Structure formats: C-alpha cells, structure tokens
Amino acid sequence: MRVGVPRESGPDESRVGIVPEVAARLDGITVAVERGAGEEAGFDDGAYAEAGCELVSDVWTDADAVLKVAKPSAAEAARLHDGQLLIAFLQPLTDRDGIERLARQGVVAFAMESIPRTTRAQAMDALSSQATVSGYKAAVLAAERLPRFFPMLTTAAGTIAPARILVLGAGVAGLQAIATARRLGAVVSGFDVRPAVREQVQSLGATFLDLGLVGEETEGGYARELTPDEQQRQQEALEERIPDFDVVITTAAVPGRPAPRLIPKAAVERMRPGSVIVDLAAETGGNCELTRPGETVVVGRVEILGPLNLPSTVAFHASQLYARNVAALLVHLAPNGELALDWDDEITAGTCVTRKEAMA
Ligand code: NAD
Numbered sequence: 001m002r003v004g005v006p007r008e009s010g011p012d013e014s015r016v017g018i019v020p021e022v023a024a025r026l027d028g029i030t031v032a033v034e035r036g037a038g039e040e041a042g043f044d045d046g047a048y049a050e051a052g053c054e055l056v057s058d059v060w061t062d063a064d065a066v067l068k069v070a071k072p073s074a075a076e077a078a079r080l081h082d083g084q085l086l087i088a089f090l091q092p093l094t095d096r097d098g099i100e101r102l103a104r105q106g107v108v109a110f111a112m113e114s115i116p117r118t119t120r121a122q123a124m125d126a127l128s129s130q131a132t133v134s135g136y137k138a139a140v141l142a143a144e145r146l147p148r149f150f151p152m153l154t155t156a157a158g159t160i161a162p163a164r165i166l167v168l169g170a171g172v173a174g175l176q177a178i179a180t181a182r183r184l185g186a187v188v189s190g191f192d193v194r195p196a197v198r199e200q201v202q203s204l205g206a207t208f209l210d211l212g213l214v215g216e217e218t219e220g221g222y223a224r225e226l227t228p229d230e231q232q233r234q235q236e237a238l239e240e241r242i243p244d245f246d247v248v249i250t251t252a253a254v255p256g257r258p259a260p261r262l263i264p265k266a267a268v269e270r271m272r273p274g275s276v277i278v279d280l281a282a283e284t285g286g287n288c289e290l291t292r293p294g295e296t297v298v299v300g301r302v303e304i305l306g307p308l309n310l311p312s313t314v315a316f317h318a319s320q321l322y323a324r325n326v327a328a329l330l331v332h333l334a335p336n337g338e339l340a341l342d343w344d345d346e347i348t349a350g351t352c353v354t355r356k357e358a359m360a
Contacts, residue, residue, distance in 0.1 A: 001028065001029045001338070002029070002030045002062060002064050002065075003018075003026075003030070003031055003066050003067055004034075004059030004063030005018045005032070005033045005037055006037060006066065007034045007036055007039075007070060009076060013069060013309065014272075014312045014315035015041055015312055015322060016037050016038040016041045016323075017037075017087075017319075017323065018053075018326065019038065019043050019319050019327060020047040020053070021323075022324055022326075023251065024051035024052055025053045026330070026331070027184070027337065028334075028336040028338070029334070032059050032062070033048045033053045034057075035056070037244070038319070041129060041315035041316050041319040042315065042316040044280065045232070055153075060079040063084065064084065064085060065087065065334075066086050066087070066088075068088035069088060069089060069322060070088060070259050071091055071095060072098075073087060077102065079173075079343045080107045081107075082106035083106055083108065084107055084108070084211055086102065086107050086109045086116065088109075088111070089111065089112050089126070090111040090112075090353060091114070092114055092353045093256035102353075103354040106355065107163045107302075108352065108355045108356060109353050109354040109355075110329065110333070110353070111351055112126040112135070112245075112353045113232045114350055114353060115347065115351050116346055116350045116351075117220060118347075121347050123328040124325050124329045124351075125325060126321075129322060129324075129325055130175070130311040130318060130322070131171065131172035132172060132176045133310065133311040133314045134173045134310040135175065135176030135179075135280070136314070137307075137310040137311075138180075138278045138307075139177045139181045140180065141278055143181075143184055143276045144277050145276045146163060146246060146247055146329075148246055149163065150184075150186040152185060152187050162185055163247060163278050164188075165178075165245060165249045166185050166191070166244075166249070167248075167251070168189075168190075168238075168249070168263075169191075169192055169250060169251035169252030169280075169287070170197045170200060170201050170251075171192070171197075172250040173280055175201070177280075178206045181247075181249075182204060182206065188250040189206055189208070189291050190206045190208060190209065191211060193214070193216075193224075193252075197234070199211075210316070211237040211238065212237060213226075213230060215230070223252075225260065229359075231260065231261065234262060235264050235267070238262055238267055239266055239267040239270065239294045242263065242270065242298055243272065243285075243351075245271075245275070246272070247277075248263065248277045249325050250282060250287035251280040251287075253284065257284075258284055259281035259284040259285045259286055261280075261286075261287065261289060262287045262288070263287060263290075263360060264289050268300070269299070270301050274302075275302045276302070276303050276305070277304045278305045279291040279304060279305065280307070280310070281334075282306030288304055290304050291304055291306040292306050294306060294307070294308045295305050328332045329347075332347055332348070
C-alpha cells in the first residue's frame, strides 16, 4: 500500500497528517510525503527521509490512501480519484456537500470524527487527542491574558490569593483545562450536564459547581441537548455564579448541533474588570452570547476570546497524537499494508462516510 501525506492547505492549519516517528512504524506501507508538509509543525523533510518516507511534489496521483488533517479543499478534492481511500476530519455531520462530492467521486472516505468512542477504538480517537490539546491551550491562554497570578503566592510583600477558574463542559477538553489550571495553582470549579462527570471533576482536585441542573447522557456518551426551559434555568443560575470567577473556560458541545448558549451578556456584565472568558465552542457559534469566532472581544473590562483551531497552535504534539490515531486506524483497515475492509466491523463501518457501491 502507498499512502500520500499532503501539506495542509488551510491558512491556519499548521498540523500534518503523519509524523516521521509514526511513518517509520508503518510496516508494509510506503509513505509519500509532500515536501515541506511537516515544516510548520516542526518536522523537516530530512526527518521524514530518515524515517524511510519518499519526499515528492505530488502525493495524490499514485496514492492508495491520502492522509490529511483537515477536510480537502475543493481543489484538493478534485485530485482524489475513484477507489482511493481518504482519512481526515471530514465534518460528516455539518459538511453535507463535501461528503456528497467525495461520494460522487467514488472516494472511500473515513472521517476521524466518526471513530466510535469505544475502548477498542481508543487509540484512534482523534477527537479526544485534539480536544486534549485544546483544553490545555485554553488554560494557558487564560493565564496569559489574566492580569492576575493563577497560583497562591506567599512573598515578602504579602500573600497573593489564587485565581478562581470555572470550566463549563467537562468532556475531554474541559477536563484537560481543569487539570492544566490546577497544575498552574488556580482554584478550579467545573460543571457539566452529564451526571457522571461530577466524580471526574472532583478526581482532578476541582469542585463540582452545583447549578441544580442534571441532564442526561445519550447512548454514545454525549450530552442530550437541553430543553429551552432547562437552558433558561442554566443561564440564570450561571448569571448568579459567574461573578465569583476570574476566568471562565467554556467547552460545552452537543455533536452536530450549534453550541449551547450558557453565558448571557448580562452575566458577562457582572464579571469583575480584568476577567477572562475563553470560549472553546467558538467554532460552532460559542457558549457565550458575546463570542465572535476567531476574535477577542472586550466588553467593559472583560476579555472574551473565541479561538479557532487551537490544536494547530500546538502543532508538534497535536500532529504527533493525530498521526498515532490515524496510523492505528490505517493498520486496522490494512494490516501489514494489505487492505482488508470488513464492513461488519463497527470501527470500519462506523468511520466510513462514503464508499463505492461494489464495496457495500
Ligand atoms: P463534547 O465535545 O461533545 O462536549 C463537551 C462537553 O460539553 C461534554 O462533556 C458535554 O456533556 C458538555 N455539555 C453539553 N451541553 C452542555 C451544557 N448545556 N452545559 C454544560 N455542559 C454541556 O464531548 P467530548 O469531550 O467529546 O466527550 C463526550 C463523552 O465521550 C464523554 O462522556 C467522554 O467520557 C466520552 N468519551 C469516551 C471515550 C472512550 O470511551 N473511548 C473517549 C473519549 C470520550
């Protein structure tokens, strides 16, 4: 099998689909990497060559499988051909047109978002690996913007009280934000609508914020979307509690749906000057009413950050983790480089979003 790894074409995408260390371990697979593909993530062409990769200018034409991070642009998609495999974040729940185009071209496409969240597929779970990066970076961004220390400090000039941080939505990203803020010495509280999360928050040394609201978990382990009445109650409860915190990091999401609105404008207006909100849900509309995706908004003296694609800002490790996820999937689909697609297998069938009729 021959796999092609293109240089990512998106302007804000610094990650790369395969890193040298992972390429070297792909037995029975020839890895062709576009020259300069790993440069922005800190992996130069020499490292790929040393790992046994071919460095080429066209990775598309001869590849049996193309490995990418972001979904292909229109120009890239046009280079894919009938029967070729594609593995990337393809946004299957929101980019219907893109998926239909791949189907028309006869591409056998696997969406990294669709990896089942089961124990067996854990090594392939790129949503989790990249959410870990986002959660870490959100806490670091907050620490950088806050005009206060995170830790308590005892100095000759007296004692400094620690910062108080609230993390809303304690899935993979939220738990990592909690852990990172704790490592920096802040006093952290967390909240999530899934009841199982309380213990996870507490096990990280944070307090679970009781808003008097308990949601449900769907079969896939995700949150059910709150009803309008529950949403209203959540916003009111948060408006009451948010002024107690210096930083609010929000990560609440429901797959395939716009981000739930948690923080109304009125709550932001009640925060202390210098407070910071980092809204990780900016990509899907934001958890805060005032968030503008990709921008920092200042309201009163409160900063609201709406960063996009945070994993790309930690491109070295985000790529390393992503490449391990992709390689685990590739080895699952093609053990020792021999393609063996088993459509009765829940990982293969669950992750595939387009396939040729003949394969069905
Ligand atoms: P996600 O990104 O879809 O959502 C982030 C968090 O937002 C979730 O914890 C969700 O409960 C929460 N949320 C949704 N609406 C909310 C609201 N109105 N207020 C507050 N919080 C709200 O979730 P995720 O981080 O991708 O993970 C979701 C689940 O998947 C978790 O149960 C996680 O443990 C599970 N998971 C399992 C595996 C595995 O078994 N291999 C791997 C990764 C994640």
